[in-house]
Amino acid sequence: MPVLRGRGAGGMVLGLLLLVQAAAAAIPPSPGTAHFDAGTFDPLVTHGIEAGVYPGAALVVGRRDTVLFAKGYGHLTWSASSAAVNPDSTLFDMASVTKVIATTTALMILVDRGKVRLEAPVATYIPEFDGTGTSGITVRHLLSHTSGLPATLPLAKATRDSTAALRMVFAATPVAPPGSRVLYSDVNAILLGEIVRRAGGEPLDQFASHEIFEPLGLRYTLFRPPSRMQSRIAPTGVWHGHPVAGVVNDPNAARLGGVAGHAGLFASAADVARFAEFILRQGTLADGRRVVRAETVRAFTTRVTPPGKGTRSEARALGWQALPTGEEVSSAGTLFGPRSFGHTGWTGTSLWIDPERELFVVLLTNRSYAPRAARSFTGLKQVRGRVADAAARASDAR
Numbered sequence: 001m002p003v004l005r006g007r008g009a010g011g012m013v014l015g016l017l018l019l020v021q022a023a024a025a026a027i028p029p030s031p032g033t034a035h036f037d038a039g040t041f042d043p044l045v046t047h048g049i050e051a052g053v054y055p056g057a058a059l060v061v062g063r064r065d066t067v068l069f070a071k072g073y074g075h076l077t078w079s080a081s082s083a084a085v086n087p088d089s090t091l092f093d094m095a096s097v098t099k100v101i102a103t104t105t106a107l108m109i110l111v112d113r114g115k116v117r118l119e120a121p122v123a124t125y126i127p128e129f130d131g132t133g134t135s136g137i138t139v140r141h142l143l144s145h146t147s148g149l150p151a152t153l154p155l156a157k158a159t160r161d162s163t164a165a166l167r168m169v170f171a172a173t174p175v176a177p178p179g180s181r182v183l184y185s186d187v188n189a190i191l192l193g194e195i196v197r198r199a200g201g202e203p204l205d206q207f208a209s210h211e212i213f214e215p216l217g218l219r220y221t222l223f224r225p226p227s228r229m230q231s232r233i234a235p236t237g238v239w240h241g242h243p244v245a246g247v248v249n250d251p252n253a254a255r256l257g258g259v260a261g262h263a264g265l266f267a268s269a270a271d272v273a274r275f276a277e278f279i280l281r282q283g284t285l286a287d288g289r290r291v292v293r294a295e296t297v298r299a300f301t302t303r304v305t306p307p308g309k310g311t312r313s314e315a316r317a318l319g320w321q322a323l324p325t326g327e328e329v330s331s332a333g334t335l336f337g338p339r340s341f342g343h344t345g346w347t348g349t350s351l352w353i354d355p356e357r358e359l360f361v362v363l364l365t366n367r368s369y370a371p372r373a374a375r376s377f378t379g380l381k382q383v384r385g386r387v388a389d390a391a392a393r394a395s396d397a398r
């Protein structure tokens with residue numbers, strides 16, 4: 001960034017802000033002809049760093065049986081002396097991507113085993129869920145975000161511990177009739193995490209660990225990472241001038257003890273890529289062993305809601321986001337096929353899968369850590385979309 005010469009500190013600050021905003025808008029478009037190489041992806045991802053959107057990022061692009069490109073960019077913080085991002089070993093707070101890797105996949109397994117029924121009322125598994133208007137809410141409603149429950153609840157501010165927080169969740173009442181429209185809600189996922197605990201016989205983190213993470217070989221995917229791993233975790237905030245890493249960024253997940261259906265998972269980009277391969281293989285491991293039936297994977301990843309009306313509407317699969325995303329700038333880009341599905345996280349994480357191309361894109365960043373861009377989330381969506389478009393072009397060129 002060039003040095004600005006002005007008559008005062010105010011002029012310099014304003015000039016710097018204008019330069020940052022201009023840089024955020026200047027993320028280069030995807031090339032017309034793309035390949036799975038640094039020449040294609042480096043300009044797109046590094047521009048996000050240069051524009052102040054995030055200090056570090058890990059990108060992995062691949063298919064059901066192979067990684068086509070993997071690279072780390074930048075550092076864990078804005079300081080060049082901090083650790084460089086490594087797609088294999090750097091852990092990111094996955095935020096809402098927790099919903100698909102842990103919670104939704106756990107539900108797939110429980111549905112397969114006959115322990116959870118999609119059409120069953122939520123109260124079948126959580127009798128305490130008995131607020132006004134909740135009797136007609138089913139597990140399917142929770143997964144498709146059509147329960148009508150509010151987007152969130154002030155658990156961190158209004159309760160003192162996880163027990164009280166869950167009581168508040170169980171007492172939630174819908175703000176729209178169940179099944180009437182898509183209303184994305186963390187409350188849905190928190191309830192699903194509790195269904196996993198009760199139907200699966202153990203807490204979500206333990207169930208996911210031995211039923212999902214260990215079979216898939218996800219070495220660096222876990223809830224509540226130990227302090228010894230802190231130096232490899234991308235920070236998501238600042239406390240009294242110091243980076244905060246390894247503690248879930250979402251305050252409601254923190255109130256629930258760091259393990260919740262909507263947030264709390266930490267993972268490396270390489271592990272998320274292994275998970276994407278598992279989904280593209282329709283629920284089988286690399287050695288052919290099956291974890292989830294193919295028909296169950298298809299049922300969960302197929303769009304189940306219409307996109308609705310208006311530019312802000314979005315389509316949903318079961319647990320997954322579908323296309324169209326309802327964003328003015330889509331995190332899935334413009335070229336992924338109509339059957340594509342994925343999810344994003346507030347901290348700066350994303351996973352998108354195109355089953356027709358058998359292609360996935362994992363882009364993990366720590367956008368929530370002291371962004372220098374005025375509209376960092378919009379800038380991140382631009383990067384995500386252009387990376388996805390470049391991957392699609394590279395796939396089509398083969």
